[in-house]
Amino acid sequence: MKTLQYISSLFLLALCYFAAAHLVSDSGLHSQIIPLWIPAGVGLAAVIHFGTKMVPGVFLGSFAFNSTLQSTSLADYDLSYIATAIIIASGATLQTLLGAFLIKRFGAHPIQPSSYRGLFKFMLWAGFVTCTVNATIGTSAIYFFADSSGNSGFVLDWLSWWMGDTFGSIVVTPLLLCLLSSSQIDNFQRRVFILAQLAVLVASILILNKIFLNHLDQQVRRGFEQDVKILDAQLQATIQQNFADLAMLEGVLTAGHLTEPELFRERVLDIQTNNASVLAYSWDPIIPQHQRTEFEQLTAHLLNRPDYRVRGESLGESDPLIPVQFVEPLESNTAALGFNLLSLEDRREWVLKSQKTGRPVATQIINLTQAPNEPGLLILHPVYVSVDEASFLTRNKRLAGFMAGVFTVERMFNSTLKDAGVQHIHFKLYELDEKIPFYQTALSLQNPHGLTREFTLEIAQNRWRVEAEAGPDYIAMHPFSNANLMQSLLVILGCMGTFLILHMNDRERLLIQQVQRQTESLAHQARHDVLTGLPNRYHLQNRVSQRIADDREQVFSLLFIDLDRFKVVNDSLGHQAGDQLLQALSSHLQSHLVGDCELFRTGGDEFILIVGGELSRAKLEAERFLGLCTLPHSIDGHHFQLTASIGVSVFPEHGADLDTLIKHADTAMYRAKAQGKNCYELYNPLQTEETLHAFQMEQDLRVALIEDQFLLHFQPQFSLNNQSICGLEVLIRWQHPEKGMMPPGQFIPLAEETNLIIPLGWRVVEKTCQQILSWQEQGFMVPPVAVNISPKQLMEADFLQHLNELLGKYGIAHEQIELEITESLILQDPENAIQRLNTLQAAGYRLALDDFGTGYSSLSRLKQIPLDRLKIDYSFTRDIGKDPKDEAIILTVIALGKSLNIEVLAEGVETQEQYLFLKHHGCDSVQGYLLGYPVASDELTLPDELVATNGSV
Secondary structure, three states: OHHHHHHHHHHHHHHHHHHHHHHOOOOOOOOOOOOOOHHHHHHHHHHHHHOHHHHHHHHHHHHHHHHOOOOOOHHHOOHHHHHHHHHHHHHHHHHHHHHHHHHHHOOOOOOOOOOOOHHHHHHHHHHHHOHHHHHHHHHHHHHHOOOOOOOOOHHHHHHHHHHHHHHHHHHHHHHHHHHHOHHHOOOHHHHHHHHHHHHHHHHHHHHHHHHHHHHHHHHHHHHHHHHHHHHHHHHHHHHHHHHHHHHHHHHHHHOOOOOOHHHHHHHHHHHHHHOOOEEEEEEEEOEOHHHHHHHHHHHHHHHOOOOOOOEOOOOOOOOOEOEOOEEEOOOOOHHHOOEEHHHOHHHHHHHHHHHHHOOOEEOOOEOOOOOOOOOEEEEEEEEEEEOOOOOOOOOOEEEEEEEEEEEEHHHHHHHHHHHHOOOOEEEEEEEOOOOOOOEEOOOOOOOOOOOEEEEEEEEOOEEEEEEEEEOHHHHHHOHHHOOHHHHHHHHHHHHHHHHHHHHHHHHHHHHHHHHHHHHHHHHHHHHEOOOOOOEOHHHHHHHHHHHHHOOOOOOEEEEEEEEOOHHHHHHHHOHHHHHHHHHHHHHHHHHOOOOOOEEEEEEOOEEEEEEEOOHHHHHHHHHHHHHHHOOOEEEOOEEEOOOEEEEEEEEOOOOOOHHHHHHHHHHHHHHHHHOOOOOEEEOOHHHHHHHHHHHHHHHHHHHHHHHOOEEEEEEEEEEOOOOOEEEEEEEEEEEEOOOEEEOHHHOHHHHHHOOOHHHHHHHHHHHHHHHHHHHHHOOEOOOOEEEEOOHHHHOOOOHHHHHHHHHHHHOOOHHHEEEEEOHHHHHHOHHHHHHHHHHHHHOOOEEEEEEEOOOOOOHHHHOOOOOOEEEEOHHHHOOOOOOHHHHHHHHHHHHHHHHOOOEEEEOOOOOHHHHHHHHHOOOOEEOOOOOOOOEEHHHOOOOEHHHHHHOOO
C-alpha cells in the first residue's frame, strides 16, 4: 500500500511539473528555453517538503515535457531528441537535489530561515548558484545533441535558461512551500497574507511577460509581413530580370548573329554574373523536318561538336523540329544539346501556347535534363524575325524559335532571399489549385508563433501559390524579438519582490523568535550559574519548593558542599585558574549525578546537592561526592587535587523551608571543616548553638576593635646564664564587657578565620610601641619585646613599610622588637617567606620561630631562615622527667640551635626540675610560670638603667 502511494505521489508530482511546464511553454522564444520556468520551483518545493524520495517525480515530469515537444508521431521521433530529453531531465534532477541539500545545509529555508541571512542564502544557493547546473547541462544538450532551431546563441540561451530556473526556484518555491508547510507559519491570517502576496507577484510577472510578448509578437508580425512583401517584390523583380535577360539575348540573335555561338556564350555568362537564379539559357530554333540534316551539320560545325544530333522526334506529323542549338553554360548543360522540345507532350503544349499568344510562357514544374533531381521550369520566350524589308511598322515577321531560360526553383528562391537580405523564412510552393507543394525550403517546419502569409506569384502566363512561414530562427534572430532584457528585469523584479515579501514576514518571525530566545536565555541565566552552567540558587529555590509541595516526596536531603582551601588556588594562581578549576569540577560532578539527584552552585566554591529518599542514601551520596571531589585535575600545566567538606540536613526533620535547610547544612559543613575537612557531618541542633556563639563572638570582636577592648600582658623571659630578664613576650587579653577577661585561645582562632587577625595584629604592635615608649620615658631598661605575628599579617605587601612607620612614629629602635613567627608561614610559601624574613632581619628586627617542633619542620628550610631565636614548645617542656622522647627532642633542638648559632628558649617552664634540666643541657633562656606570670604593664617590675648597668636583678 505504501509503495502504491509512493508511486502515485511521484506521478502526481510529474503531472504537476508537466502541467506547469505547458502553462509557461509559450513565455519564451524557444520551446525548451523558457525564461520563467515555474516547474523548477515545483520540483524544488516538493523535494524540500517531502524529502529526496520525490526526486524521481522531477525527472519524470521534465522528461515527459521535453520528449513531447518535437513531434506528435512515434515514427518521427529521433533518438537525439530522446537523449536530449533525458539529459535535460537529469540536469533538472541534479539541480533540484543540490538546491535542496544546500538549503538544508545552510539553514536557508525560505519560509523559516535559521537566521537573518537565511533569505540571502536561499536566493544565493537555491537560485543563483544551483540554477547554473541545468542551464549548463540543458543548453549544452540542445546545442550538441539535438539539431534544435530557434536559438539565440549559446550565451543568451544559457542566460535565458538560468533566469527561468532562478525565477522558479526563488519566486515559485516559497509560494508552494507556504501552501504546503502550514505548520511553519503559526498565524493562519499571516499565512494567507503571504500566500496572497506571492501569488499576486507570480501572476503579475506572468501577465506582464504575456503583455510584453504580445507586444513583441505584433511587432514581429508586422516585420514578417514587411519581409514577405519584400520577398514578393524581389521575386517579381527576379522574374522580370529574367524576362529582360531573355529579351536581350533575343536582340543578339535577331541582329544577325545566329551563327556566332561565342557571342551567345559571352552574353549568357554576363547575365549569370548578375543573376544567380539562372541555371542555363538556350537557343531553340524552329527547323523544318527536311532541313534536319543540314541543320545538324551546320550546328556541329559551329559548335565544333561532330556528334551533334537532334534528339527526339516531334509528336505531330507536320510538326517541325525545335532542337536546342546553343546552351550556356555549356559545360554543365551538354546533355541538353539537340533536345527537341516537340518530342514531349508537355513541352509541345507550352510551345503551342507561346506561339498562340506571342508572349513568353513558363512551364509547369518539370524534371530538367540538366538537374533531374531538382524541381525546375522553363521560360520559353518566342523570337520573331522579319521576312521582308518593309518599314518597321508594316513588315511581316515569322517565329524563328524560342529563347529558353532554364531555372531551378531552389536557385531562384535562394537568389531572391539573398538579394532581399531576409533569412530564416521558409516557403512552400504550390501550383494553382494543388494541395501538395511541389517545393518547400524545409522538410518539417516548426512555426509555434503562427507567422504565415500567402501570396500569388505570376510567371509568364503561369501562377504559383506561395506560402511563407517564419522558422524558429527567424523569431530568435529578429531584432524586435529580443526579450532577454525585459524578461531579465521581470526575473529581477520577481526575486526582489519575493525577498521583500519573505523578509517582512521573516523579520516579524525572527523578532518574535529573538524575543523568545532572549526570554528563554534570560530565564536560563536567571536559573543557572554563568560560570559553570549549573542551576543556581534561584533554581534551587524553585526545585526545593516543588519537592516540598509534592505529596509523593516525603523525605529528601540537602548536602552543602564547600571546597577546602580553595581560596589558596585563587590567591596563588589567580581567579582565572580558579574559574577553570570550578568549571572542570562542576562538569565532572554533573556528569556523575545519579537518579533524581540535582546539583546546584550557590556561589564561590559552594555547591548544594539535593538527594531524594532516606538519610542512608544521602550518606552514600556524600561519601561518593567526597571521592569525586578528590579526583585530580590539570589546569594550565598545574595539577590539583581538592578536598571538600559536606554538611547534611534532612527535610522535614531539620527544616521545612530552603533557608532553614541551607542554614543547618552550612552549620554541619563548618563542623566538618572543624573535624579536619574532607569529610561530611550530619546536622545536629547543638551545632546551631555553636554557630550562633561563633557569629556573636565575631560581632563582639569587631566591636572590640572599634572600642579598643584589648589589653596587653607581658611575660618575662630569663637568661639561664645570669637569671636576668632577657626579654618580654606580649600576650593579648580581651576585656569583654559581658564575659570578662578572655585569654587569646578563645578568640585568636576566630580572628584568624575572619581575617580580623590583621587589624588586631597591628593594634597589638601599636600598643606595644606605646608601652615601650612609656617605660623608656620612665627610665626603665626595656629588653627586646616579642610580638606574635600572624602569617596573614606578615605576608601583606606593605608589612615592612607599615611596621617601620609605627616604630618610627614612637621612636622605637628596630632591634627592640622581636617578631615571633610560626612554622605554618614557612610551609605555605617557603621561597616568599624566606625572602620576606631576610628583608626584616636586614632592617634590624629580631626574628624568633615559635612553637618549634610542633609542625612539619624542614631542616633544609630551617638553615635558610635568618633566625635569632628558636622557641621550644611547652608540649615538650612539660614532659621533662616523664618522657625520654620529649627530652631527646629538647636536646636535639638545643644542639641544633648551637650548631646554627641560634639562641634557644624553652616555653612553659613550671617546675624546678624542668629549669635545672634545661640549664644543665645548655638551653639559653626560659619562660614560664616558675619564673614569671603574664601580667599587666603596671604589675611588671623592670630594672632601671642604673641597676641594669650594674648587672643586678
